[in-house]
Amino acid sequence: MSSPAELISQIKRLECEADQKDQRIKLLEELLRLQRHQQYGASSEKDSSGQGQLFNEAEDSCDSADEDAAVSVPAHTRKKKKRVSIPADLPREEIVLDLPESEKVCPHDGAELTYIGDETSEQLDIEPAKIKVLRHLRKKYACPCCEKHLITAAKPAQPIEKSIASPGLLAYVTVAKYVDALPLYRQINIFKRIGVELDRTTLANWMIKMGGLVQPLINLMRETCAEQNVLHMDETPLQVLCEPDKTAQSQSYMWVIATTQASVPVVLFHYSPGRGGDTPRELLSDFKGALMVDGYEGYNAVCVENTLTRLGCWAHARRKFIEAQRQQPKGKSGKADVALGFIQKLYAIEKQSRDKPLNERLDIRQQQSSQVVEKLRKWLEKALQNTPPKTTLGKALHYLNNQWPRLVAYLEDGALPIDNNRAENSIRPFVIGRKNWLFASSQAGASASANLYSLIETAKANDLEPYAYLKQVYTLLPQAQSLPDIEALLPWNIKPVVG
Numbered sequence: 001m002s003s004p005a006e007l008i009s010q011i012k013r014l015e016c017e018a019d020q021k022d023q024r025i026k027l028l029e030e031l032l033r034l035q036r037h038q039q040y041g042a043s044s045e046k047d048s049s050g051q052g053q054l055f056n057e058a059e060d061s062c063d064s065a066d067e068d069a070a071v072s073v074p075a076h077t078r079k080k081k082k083r084v085s086i087p088a089d090l091p092r093e094e095i096v097l098d099l100p101e102s103e104k105v106c107p108h109d110g111a112e113l114t115y116i117g118d119e120t121s122e123q124l125d126i127e128p129a130k131i132k133v134l135r136h137l138r139k140k141y142a143c144p145c146c147e148k149h150l151i152t153a154a155k156p157a158q159p160i161e162k163s164i165a166s167p168g169l170l171a172y173v174t175v176a177k178y179v180d181a182l183p184l185y186r187q188i189n190i191f192k193r194i195g196v197e198l199d200r201t202t203l204a205n206w207m208i209k210m211g212g213l214v215q216p217l218i219n220l221m222r223e224t225c226a227e228q229n230v231l232h233m234d235e236t237p238l239q240v241l242c243e244p245d246k247t248a249q250s251q252s253y254m255w256v257i258a259t260t261q262a263s264v265p266v267v268l269f270h271y272s273p274g275r276g277g278d279t280p281r282e283l284l285s286d287f288k289g290a291l292m293v294d295g296y297e298g299y300n301a302v303c304v305e306n307t308l309t310r311l312g313c314w315a316h317a318r319r320k321f322i323e324a325q326r327q328q329p330k331g332k333s334g335k336a337d338v339a340l341g342f343i344q345k346l347y348a349i350e351k352q353s354r355d356k357p358l359n360e361r362l363d364i365r366q367q368q369s370s371q372v373v374e375k376l377r378k379w380l381e382k383a384l385q386n387t388p389p390k391t392t393l394g395k396a397l398h399y400l401n402n403q404w405p406r407l408v409a410y411l412e413d414g415a416l417p418i419d420n421n422r423a424e425n426s427i428r429p430f431v432i433g434r435k436n437w438l439f440a441s442s443q444a445g446a447s448a449s450a451n452l453y454s455l456i457e458t459a460k461a462n463d464l465e466p467y468a469y470l471k472q473v474y475t476l477l478p479q480a481q482s483l484p485d486i487e488a489l490l491p492w493n494i495k496p497v498v499g
Contacts, residue, residue: 086122086124092122093125099113128193128194129172129190129194130194131191131194131195131196134166136155138152138153138154138155139152139153140152140153156475156478156479157478157479158478159209159210159213159474159475159477159478160206160209163206165206167471167474167475168471170206170210170470170474171467171470171471171474172467173187173203173206173207174207174210174452174456174470175456175466175467175470176190177207177433178429178433178449178452178453178456179429179456179466181429181432181433181435181436182436183436184200184203184204184207185200187203188200188203204441204445207445207448207449207452208444208445208448209448210448210452210474211444211447211448211449211450211451211452212448212451213474213477213478214451214452214455214473214477215451216477216480216486217455217473217477217486217489217490218268218451218454218455220486220487220490221266221268221454221458221490222268222283223286224259224264224266225257225259225266225268225287226284226285226286226287228259228260228261228264228287228289229289229290229415230259230260230261230289230290230291230292230415230416230417231257231258231259231260231284231287231289231290231291231292232257232258232259232260232292232293232417232420232422232423232426233255233256233257233258233280233283233284233291233292233293233299233420233423234255234256234293234294234420234423234424234426234427235253235254235255235256235275235279235296236253236254236256236427236430236431236434237251237252237253237254238251238252238253238254238271238434238439238440238446239251239252239439239440240252240271240273240439240440240441240442240443240445240446241439241440241441241442242441242442242443243273243443246273251275252271252272252273252274252446253271253272253273253274253275253279254269254270254271254272254427254430254446254449254450255269255270255271255272255279255280255283256268256269256270256423256426256427256430257270257283257284257423258422258423258426260415260417260422263492264492265458265461265462265491265492266458266461267426267453267454267457267458267461268283268454268458269427269430269449269450269451269453269454269457270283270450271440271443271446271447271449271450273443275296275298276298277298277299277300277301277302279298280298280299280301280302281301281302281305284302284306284308285306287306287308288306288307288308289308289309290308290309290310290311290409290413290416291303291308291309291310291311292311292313292416292417292419292420292422292423293310293311293313293420293423294313294316294420295312295313295316295399295402295403309409309416310406310409311406311409311410311416311417312403312404312405312406312407312408312409313407313419313420313421314343314346314347314407314418314419315419315420315421315424316399316403316419316420317343317396317399317400317403317407318340318343320392320395320396320399320400321336321339321340321343321393321396321400322336322340323392323396324336324391324392324393324395324396325337325340327391327392327393334393335383335387335393335397336393336396338379338383339376339379339380339383339396339397339400342372342375342376342379343376345372346369346372346373346418347418349364349365349368349369349372350369350418352364353365357414358413358414358415359414360414361414362413362414365410365411365414366411369411370411373408373411377404380397380400380401380404383397384397384398384401426457426461429453429456429457430453455470455473455491456470458491459491461491462491462492464491464494469491469494472489472494473489476489477489
């Protein structure tokens with residue numbers, strides 16, 4: 001028969017095992033809710049529940065944050081949609097509607113009616129794409145006397161010599177794929193409807209050649225990035241079917257670099273077969289400023305070797321607490337809301353100082369943001385002690401703790417950003433396009449796509465219409481004879497063009 005001490009020990013052991021099983025069940029339930037939300041829930045990070053208002057004064061709620069509180073959800077209000085306006089600069093075609101002669105007489109006294117004006121209404125109309133053929137007639141001359149001198153007018157250099165594709169057609173295909181996310185096979189069907197038979201391989205080769213054509217501009221854009229004080233950087237998966245020593249199912253990556261200065265907006269894409277630290281080393285070899293990235297440790301090597309100031313992204317930290325918030329019982333609040341309240345205050349301060357000079361923004365950060373950060377740190381240290389690390393909330397707390405020095409680094413300079421949204425917004429068009437065309441067939445195609453995305457997104461950042469800009473680049477770049485000729489075609493140097 002077991003002694004009382006042994007029975008007590010067994011009871012404690014069984015209680016411990018039961019607690020561990022309870023924690024595991026809760027963790028699995030949490031993961032299940034998270035997966036269901038990721039599959040069926042809204043992807044927006046905006047708080048539509050009104051819970052964010054609970055902790056506008058987050059520091060006042062630290063002591064009571066461990067207890068759940070009931071929350072009332074405000075009623076949904078529908079916003080009135082604005083009426084669609086027709087741009088005044090669009091060409092107008094007048095359709096005159098007149099009365100028949102029999103109705104131009106007054107039915108009361110028979111007098112002839114007098115014209116007193118018009119009642120005008122407008123509709124938008126569109127014509128399907130029209131295609132035409134450009135015939136180059138090169139005049140030829142010969143000497144009538146000696147019949148030994150024959151000369152033919154020169155033809156301007158073309159983006160693809162001896163090709164049927166004009167700069168305008170090449171720009172059209174480029175924009176359709178990289179701006180409108182239309183895969184090449186869909187474009188083939190569109191061309192077929194207007195009577196032109198093209199094949200997918202031809203269009204793919206055109207895009208690869210255009211990616212090579214614009215390489216001098218990409219090189220100059222990379223040099224411009226290296227001269228900046230602050231850069232954003234991010235990466236996203238890309239599937240490339242034909243890569244040496246890799247299966248078709250393996251992942252490659254598309255990297256993006258974005259500048260912050262409004263005077264020189266640059267968005268630079270780069271294809272790489274892997275996600276290792278060699279790619280940041282290559283892209284940032286001449287960069288010496290501050291680098292804003294997420295928590296991926298592949299950036300460590302270049303930051304150490306180039307003595308870069310590494311900045312942490314508050315949007316990533318916030319996103320993890322939003323995931324934890326979604327695991328809370330419906331209508332309840334907890335630690336995740338407290339953390340989001342602190343972060344919300346930091347963003348509110350940034351919004352308030354966004355348009356102020358850098359020195360004033362720095363003063364505001366050091367006077368206001370630093371106080372919020374200090375209170376958040378104290379709350380974080382307490383929350384870490386009583387939160388299981390494997391839960392969604394625990395992971396969010398540990399991410400915040402591990403990234404802390406990088407997250408608060410922006411407080412030291414008014415020019416430093418608070419998050420990496422600049423890079424994430426820049427990479428979004430590629431992610432949208434990837435959902436349609438799914439993969440790149442070859443490394444050459446992936447590299448060409450990187451160059452073309454770079455040129456298009458940088459043109460958009462400089463308020464240029466992509467088709468008109470690319471048509472001008474495809475026309476003039478083959479004729480460039482010097483570095484100034486090429487520099488003149490950079491998006492921030494070229495004169496705005498209209499389609």
